[in-house]
Amino acid sequence: MLSERRLEVLRAIVQDYVGTEEPVGSKALTERHKLGVSPATVRNDMAVLEDEGFIAQPHTSAGRIPTDKGYRLFVDKLAGVKPLSSPERRAIQNFLDGAVDLDDVVGRTVRLLAQLTRQVAVVQYPSLTRSTVRHVELLALAPARLMLVLITDTGRVEQRMIDCSAPFGETSLADLRARLNSRVVGRRFADVPQLVQDLPDSFEQEDRGTVTTVLATLLETLVEETEERLMIGGTANITRFGHDFPLTIRPVLEALEEHVVLLKLLGEAKDPGMTVRIGHENAHEGLNSTSVVAVGYGSGDEAVAKLGVVGPTRMDYPGTMGAVRAVARYVGQILAES
Amino acid sequence: MLSERRLEVLRAIVQDYVGTEEPVGSKALTERHKLGVSPATVRNDMAVLEDEGFIAQPHTSAGRIPTDKGYRLFVDKLAGVKPLSSPERRAIQNFLDGAVDLDDVVGRTVRLLAQLTRQVAVVQYPSLTRSTVRHVELLALAPARLMLVLITDTGRVEQRMIDCSAPFGETSLADLRARLNSRVVGRRFADVPQLVQDLPDSFEQEDRGTVTTVLATLLETLVEETEERLMIGGTANITRFGHDFPLTIRPVLEALEEHVVLLKLLGEAKDPGMTVRIGHENAHEGLNSTSVVAVGYGSGDEAVAKLGVVGPTRMDYPGTMGAVRAVARYVGQILAES
DNA sequence: TGCTGGCACTCCTCCAGAGCGAGTGCCAAA
DNA sequence: TTTGGCACTCGCTCTGGAGGAGTGCCAGCA
DSSP states (O other), X not given: OOOHHHHHHHHHHHHHHHHHOSOBXXXXXXXXXOOSSOHHHHHHHHHHHHHTTSEEOSSTTSOBEEOHHHHHHIIIIIOOOOOOOHHHHHHHHHHHHTOOSHHHHHHHHHHHHHHHHTSEEEEEOOOTTTSBEEEEEEEEEETTEEEEEEEETTSOEEEEEEEOSSOOOHHHHHHHHHHHHHHHBTSBGGGHHHHHTTGGGGSXXXXXXXXXXXXXXXXXXXXXTTSOXXXXXXXXXXXXSOSXXXXXXXXXXXXXXXXXXXXXXXXXXXXXXXXXXXXXXSSSGGGTXXXXXXXXXXXXXXXXXXXXXXEESSSOHHHHHHHHHHHHHHHHHHHHHO | OOOHHHHHHHHHHHHHHHHHOSOBOHHHHHHHSOOSSOHHHHHHHHHHHHHTTSEEOSSTTSOBEEOHHHHHHIIIIIOOOOOOOHHHHHXXXXXXXXXXXXXXXXXXXXXXXXXXXXXXEEEEOOOTTTSBEEEEEEEEEETTEEEEEEEETTSOEEEEEEEOSSOOOHHHHHHXXXXXXXXXXXXXXXGHHHHHTTGGGGSOHHHHHHHHHHHHHHHHHHHHTTSOOEEXXXXXXXXXXXXXXXXXXXXXXXXXXXXXXXXXXXXXXXXXXXXXXXXXXXXXXXXXXXXXEEEEEOSSSSOOEEEEEEEESSSOHHHXXXXXXXXXXXXXXXXXHO
């Protein structure tokens, strides 16, 4: 086990390296931090930390930089979550309060996160599966053409065109609309399938086909659109990620374009706490030199979606975690209000 | 006026530079192109071209590279639009045909453009102002809370919450819904304001306030949401833009994040032909070292939106223009079908 | 008048070597 | 266990020289 002081040395190395972006040496450390020991002692400690794999030298006779393992220890044991200043909190609230609809909320959130952390922000739209139905609307655009509109409690709206084999009367339509709503409004998406299962049976023979089609489309919307949407912002911040350019940022940009990858990334975040994935802990290869900080957010006690940031492994973890957590909370509040 | 041969020299310089990314000298030119004259003659021509500002030397004793003015001449006079190969055309059609809804069409288009041109693609969603109303729906979510849903002929759906001061009866709601639709369905958005102007007058005194609120929200949606949406793809391709990295790409990424800037950029594209803005011709400073190729697309004879790509000034103009034009055409077809 | 070959000149790029200095590892002493 | 001392390593930077690509100019020729 590492002694108290050695942990302190590791913390100092991480902090300095995050600040300066340059390998940090023993002398500089003793000057900038009150460790109470001489450079020589620090050197010994560093040798141990290096043996254990927490820090590394880019080359002989250079300072040390933290390894992924070093950051991991730092995040787990040495660093807290830095709360935001109250002006920052107020700014967040003001900024988010101005949102007019769901798109706007997500858009503002992503910009806010990017600005606060100076990194790339990723915000997932509130998930369909975990939310509840606020309303289902059926419109006849033409005699045999319907539009299905689904409104969720989080303000999300999905629509689908439905071509029917046979014309569907206005009365039947109103009937179906009413029955559908009475069954599913306020219910969770996951429960909808079994709630509407027997609905076709209660209709006239001639309408049964159309009703079945409508229900099939509804269920399809629930399933297919569980393939979530997300929004990205602050991509310009990747220029801050490192100096060895083309090679580093290329794969990151590519990963950011693949929303599937990002969703998986966020998906790994466990609900209650915050998830931090450092460097090679990220499954996706292109993100091996980045860290991801993600957390769930929701209108109630349960998370309906995730948000987070992607940044260089040498990021300010306490600050980033603080910002991510704070933003998640406020977004949750906003969603609960609307 | 420049002689035929000098134009030919310029064309050769542009082509070689676009291919190699390196300043091209007189000797290399005569070797790679059948100009029928000696390097010395080419040197003289180059001196003239440089005097006129079409090419420049990065430093003495280096080859020449085209200036923005040189590219401009190349695009205007020397290069055509390179049509796509028929396998490419088929691939486009197949890829776009698989789209299920508007989001999907735009998403596929942007990916397609990025892949074909290996540059950053920008696609604007079909504009509200130029399209027509397919349907307006009003739902009562609560006694004094309505939802307005607007469906366009291009498949776009906009929704807005409306809080009413007084409860609004189901009968009045159905009435308003019916009257609204009978007036605006099939009409252009621009015409809606005057079409609904006198609508409140035909309602009972007690409902008049709510009707006015609803109409105001509707008009607001038309105006505010004319602030268009767009989608971007292929950002990873900016790594191809140049070698002097952080400085070049930073402002480009920033510009790409500001959708307002991009919309303005696309907005400058005139309807019928293609617009090419080269380097400093772009109003936005961050895009001074990029070129933008944009064109309108639409379901009918008129353009409902624009799409285009952003790339380095040293891009393959004929090829890019060909791809942009072809994609715009196919997207137009797809929209017309749905 | 326009094209061509020749030639001197410029100036970037690459490479090797030297000096510098930050930082280390080890050791002997406190 | 900590500390000061000291030799050593090795990347960074600067310098100078060789090489070479490319130019501009000039005189000759069609």
